Amino acid sequence: MTAQDCLEILRSVKDAAFATVDAKGRPQVRIIDVMLVENGKLYFCTARGKDFYRQLTASGQVAITALNPEYQMVRLSGKARRLTEQKKWIDRIFEENPSMKEVYPGDSRYILEPFCVEEGEIEFFDLGKSPIVRAGFAIGGAQVGKKGFEITDACIGCGKCQRNCPQQCIRAGAPYVISREHCLHCGLCYENCPVGAIERRGEQG
Numbered sequence: 001m002t003a004q005d006c007l008e009i010l011r012s013v014k015d016a017a018f019a020t021v022d023a024k025g026r027p028q029v030r031i032i033d034v035m036l037v038e039n040g041k042l043y044f045c046t047a048r049g050k051d052f053y054r055q056l057t058a059s060g061q062v063a064i065t066a067l068n069p070e071y072q073m074v075r076l077s078g079k080a081r082r083l084t085e086q087k088k089w090i091d092r093i094f095e096e097n098p099s100m101k102e103v104y105p106g107d108s109r110y111i112l113e114p115f116c117v118e119e120g121e122i123e124f125f126d127l128g129k130s131p132i133v134r135a136g137f138a139i140g141g142a143q144v145g146k147k148g149f150e151i152t153d154a155c156i157g158c159g160k161c162q163r164n165c166p167q168q169c170i171r172a173g174a175p176y177v178i179s180r181e182h183c184l185h186c187g188l189c190y191e192n193c194p195v196g197a198i199e200r201r202g203e204q205g
Contacts, residue, residue: 003122006124007037016032028052042117044117056115057082061079063076072126077121078121082115094109120138121144122138124136131169148183154175155197156194
C-alpha cells in the first residue's frame with residue numbers, strides 16, 4: 001500500500017465525505033465527488049454559491065474519507081488549493097466525469113471552481129483483514145503524525161495489556177511492544193495498565 005494507492009481508493013469510491021469547519025467553528029460534512037487523482041494529488045470542484053466553497057476559501061483545511069466494499073477506509077487531511085486556469089481544469093474534470101454534463105449543462109459548468117489537495121496526511125485502515133491493518137502516509141512534503149499508544153520502560157511485564165488487546169497485537173518483551181500496523185488505537189491497554197506504563201504517542205508531557 002502506498003499514498004497513491006490510497007488516493008486511488010478515494011477515486012474508485014468517488015462519492016466521499018468531505019469535512020470542513022464553518023465560520024462559527026462547527027463541523028460540516030457533505031458528500032463530494034473525487035474528480036481526478038494523479039501524481040499524488042486529488043482534485044475536486046464545487047460551486048461558488050455553496051457554503052462549502054466559502055469554508056474552503058476561508059481556511060483551505062479539509063478532511064476527506066471513504067470506505068470501499070472491501071472495508072478499506074482512507075482518510076486524507078490536508079489543505080485544498082483553488083486552482084488557477086479555472087476553465088481549463090473544469091473542462092478536464094468534465095472530460096473525466098461525463099455525468100457532470102447533465103448536472104451542469106453547457107456553460108453553467110463555469111460556476112464551479114477546481115481545487116487540489118497536494119499536501120496532507122493519509123490514514124489507511126483495513127477492517128477486512130484479521131488482525132486489522134493500518135498505515136500512515138504523507139503527500140507533498142507533509143509529515144505523518146504520531147498516533148496510538150506506546151509501552152514505556154516503566155512496563156513491569158505483567159502481560160495484562162497483551163491479554164486484553166482485542167487484536168492481539170501486543171508481544172512480550174522488556175518492555176512489551178505494540179505492533180502499530182495492527183493496533184485499533186482503542187486505548188484498552190492504556191486504561192488498564194496497572195502501573196501507567198503506556199503513553200499516547202505524540203502527546204507532549
